[in-house]
Amino acid sequence: MDSQIRLLDHLGIGRLHAAVGASIGGMLCTSLATRHPDRVRIVIPIASGISVSPLQRVQNFEQIFAIETDANFNRGDYYGGAPPNQGLALARMISHKTYISLRTLERRARRELRQSTDDLSWYEVTRPHESYMLHQGGKFVKRFDANTYLRIMDAWQRFDAAADAGADDSAGLFARCKDQRYLIFSIDCDVCFYPDQQAETVRALNRAGVPNIHITVHSEKGHDSFLLEPELYTPHLVYALNGG
Numbered sequence: 001m002d003s004q005i006r007l008l009d010h011l012g013i014g015r016l017h018a019a020v021g022a023s024i025g026g027m028l029c030t031s032l033a034t035r036h037p038d039r040v041r042i043v044i045p046i047a048s049g050i051s052v053s054p055l056q057r058v059q060n061f062e063q064i065f066a067i068e069t070d071a072n073f074n075r076g077d078y079y080g081g082a083p084p085n086q087g088l089a090l091a092r093m094i095s096h097k098t099y100i101s102l103r104t105l106e107r108r109a110r111r112e113l114r115q116s117t118d119d120l121s122w123y124e125v126t127r128p129h130e131s132y133m134l135h136q137g138g139k140f141v142k143r144f145d146a147n148t149y150l151r152i153m154d155a156w157q158r159f160d161a162a163a164d165a166g167a168d169d170s171a172g173l174f175a176r177c178k179d180q181r182y183l184i185f186s187i188d189c190d191v192c193f194y195p196d197q198q199a200e201t202v203r204a205l206n207r208a209g210v211p212n213i214h215i216t217v218h219s220e221k222g223h224d225s226f227l228l229e230p231e232l233y234t235p236h237l238v239y240a241l242n243g244g
Contacts, residue, residue, distance in 0.1 A: 049197030089137030
């Protein structure tokens with residue numbers, strides 16, 4: 001029995017009214033619901049998917065490589081010494097551009113001051129976009145640990161909803177979920193979890209005969225829309241949670 005179910009049992013919760021999650025959290029709530037369909041009534045994955053896309057695997061691996069090849073990483077045993085901040089900052093820059101739309105990046109970068117950096121030997125940072133990405137990387141290393149980040153990347157890379165639920169493929173993933181209801185959110189400008197990934201989930205639900213509603217949010221914010229624009233999601237969440 002996994003830790004999530006042990007926690008529910010400890011709290012005396014027989015069945016969750018809803019499991020809600022965004023991005024990787026959406027993968028986790030879908031995994032819980034398909035592995036233990038009798039413990040979840042409503043499932044709401046936001047800007048998520050049931051599989052890891054090839055592009056996500058490549059981008060995740062780039063981040064892993066950036067951290068592991070930092071001179072200070074020392075195979076993860078860097079505590080007590082200099083942390084692998086350069087590798088972690090680069091990993092953040094690789095990922096950050098998938099979380100926001102290019103239009104949002106352009107707008108935010110205009111507010112960034114052009115600056116030089118000691119990390120580059122011959123290339124001079126002269127453009128706001130470059131300064132903005134350096135700022136995002138530098139800000140991230142102040143609040144995140146490299147080993148923790150690697151564990152998240154590894155869990156994402158290994159995610160396999162069908163295998164975890166004991167199904168042969170996505171068609172059989174939701175075979176035991178007919179008593180559940182799903183609300184699937186897509187974001188039209190998302191380049192982290194493309195709308196195609198939510199469409200894959202909806203097709204699998206429909207093949208299994210599981211009730212579902214698929215909402216596409218129209219936004220200019222990119223993947224982070226669910227963090228920045230709650231008003232676009234709240235009415236649909238209220239409807240679903242109230243049994244609509």
